[in-house]
Amino acid sequence: MEGEDNPMPKLSRKRIDDAASRVKLALMDVDGVLTSGLIYHFVDSAGGLVEFKGMHSQDSIALTWLAECGVKTGFISGRNSAGTQKRLEMLKASYIYQGRLDKIAVLEEIRQKSGIDARNTLYIGDDLPDLPVLARVGLAAAPANARPEVKAAAHWVTKASGGAGAVREVAETILKSQGRWGDVLKHFH
Numbered sequence: 760m761e762g763e764d765n766p767m768p769k770l771s772r773k774r775i776d777d778a779a780s781r782v783k784l785a786l787m788d789v790d791g792v793l794t795s796g797l798i799y800h801f802v803d804s805a806g807g808l809v810e811f812k813g814m815h816s817q818d819s820i821a822l823t824w825l826a827e828c829g830v831k832t833g834f835i836s837g838r839n840s841a842g843t844q845k846r847l848e849m850l851k852a853s854y855i856y857q858g859r860l861d862k863i864a865v866l867e868e869i870r871q872k873s874g875i876d877a878r879n880t881l882y883i884g885d886d887l888p889d890l891p892v893l894a895r896v897g898l899a900a901a902p903a904n905a906r907p908e909v910k911a912a913a914h915w916v917t918k919a920s921g922g923a924g925a926v927r928e929v930a931e932t933i934l935k936s937q938g939r940w941g942d943v944l945k946h947f948h
Contacts (some may be wrong), residue, residue, distance in 0.1 A: 760863070760940075767893070767894075768910050769913075769914060769915065769916070773931065774914075775795060775797065775914070775915050776932065776935075776936040777940045778860065778881075778897055778914070779929075779932045779935075779937070780936040780937050781878065781879050781937040782879045782881045782897070782898060782933050782937075783831065783833075783875045783879040784824055784830070784831045784869070784870070784875040784881070785825055785830050785832050785833070785846060785880075785881045785883075785925065786832070786833045786834070786835060786854070786880060786882045786883075786885045786892070786896075787832075787833075787835075787879065787882060787883035787924075787927070788834070788835060788836060788886070788888075789834050789838070789857075790812070790836065790838060790885075790923075791885035791886055791902070791921045791922070792883050792884065792885050792904070792921045792936060793815075793818060793922065793926055794814055794868050794921065794924065795904075795921060795922030795923065796904070797922075798811075798838075799811040799812070805885055813922065814922070815873070815922055815926075817924055818922070818924060818925070818926035818927050818930075819846075819910060821852040821926055821930035821931065821946070822851070823850050823851055823928065824930060824934060825930050825933065825934070826852070826853070827851070828937070828943070830919070830933060831854070831875070832850070832851070832854075833852060833854030833855065833869055834847055834852060834854065835851055835859060835862050835865045835892070836857045836859070836860060837858070837859065838851055838857065839857045839858040839885065840857065843857065844857065847936055854872070854873075856869075856873075859876045862888060862889045863895065866880075866892050870921060871948040874889060876897075877895055877896055877897055878897035880896040881898040881900065881929070881933070882898075882899055882900070883901065883925065883929060884900075884901060884903070884904065884909055885904065885906065885921050886906050887908060887909070889909055890908065893895065893909070893912045894912065898914055899912065899913045899915070900917060900925075900929055901913035901915070902919065903917055903919060903920045903921075904920035917929060
């Protein structure tokens with residue numbers, strides 16, 4: 760595996776903060792990053808499949824803070840989910856791509872639309888389809904519950920797991936390193 764043969768060197772806390780201070784575009788996978796990865800399926804009264812996922816409220820509000828502080832957010836998911844689409848729209852996501860496993864093509868499309876360079880882009884991924892994207896961004900992160908190959912390919916492995924605060928941990932690091940955390944706190948004092 761690519762990640763096992765050539766592990767990405769982990770960054771020191773100072774280098775993570777330095778890289779986070781330059782982030783203008785925060786991209787991530789959905790299942791296993793914004794959610795725990797569990798997907799519940801139920802059949803409705805018409806026989807159709809209904810899908811449920813849980814997104815942590817602290818991760819959700821942190822995504823809104825990023826958007827309000829000028830960091831564009833985006834999601835690249837291999838799955839399609841109407842509920843995910845609506846929730847990400849509520850969280851002020853700039854880019855939402857679902858049903859796409861060609862994540863490099865999506866990354867390049869987003870970067871072209873946004874005009875944001877790779878060194879100013881963060882990506883959080885947890886599974887093998889995320890490996891190519893992690894290798895092409897300025898700050899590559901993986902939640903604590905990511906696959907071993909993904910952890911090896913990331914600059915930074917969060918303390919929190921996907922769906923349990925990993926996105927909040929990353930968002931707070933970005934906002935603090937950019938001197939914007941005080942702006943967030945002002946809303947609550």
